Amino acid sequence: MAKDKMDASFWTQQYCGKTAGFCFPVQKNWYFMSFGASAGALWHIEVSSQELNNVGDGPLSVNLMAGTAESVGGTDGQIVAQGGGIVGYKNQADGKHIEVRAPANLQTAVTYILAHITASN
Numbered sequence: 413m414a415k416d417k418m419d420a421s422f423w424t425q426q427y428c429g430k431t432a433g434f435c436f437p438v439q440k441n442w443y444f445m446s447f448g449a450s451a452g453a454l455w456h457i458e459v460s461s462q463e464l465n466n467v468g469d470g471p472l473s474v475n476l477m478a479g480t481a482e483s484v485g486g487t488d489g490q491i492v493a494q495g496g497g498i499v500g501y502k503n504q505a506d507g508k509h510i511e512v513r514a515p516a517n518l519q520t521a522v523t524y525i526l527a528h529i530t531a532s533n
Contacts, residue, residue: 413518418439418521423437423439423440423528428532429446434529434531436474436529447467454477455475460472472518472522473511477508478508479508486501486509489501489502489526498513498515499512502529
């Protein structure tokens with residue numbers, strides 16, 4: 413995934429979930445799957461360059477979490493090293509936040525996703 417092109421023109425897909433309440437871009441050569449609520453997350457989506465079948469198949473995950481980024485030690489828009497990878501934070505208007513988690517070599521993708529998260533209608 414890290415070797416895939418990250419230019420804006422390659423982000424042609426989008427995950428958008430009314431239940432989750434947000435949308436984010438997905439690189440055109442990647443797969444994504446929503447797993448709904450999971451342990452610790454209010455909503456859990458995984459992204460991979462390979463087809464996804466099970467939780468944990470995707471190296472990149474996008475999670476809707478309770479509380480703000482600040483409540484878990486982060487700040488809105490921040491990307492930090494954590495647990496051998498990286499996590500990016502994006503606050504939502506409803507007091508929840510989104511965490512984008514991935515291996516460090518996917519920092520460009522995490523940065524792009526964070527910058528383009530929008531509320532779903």
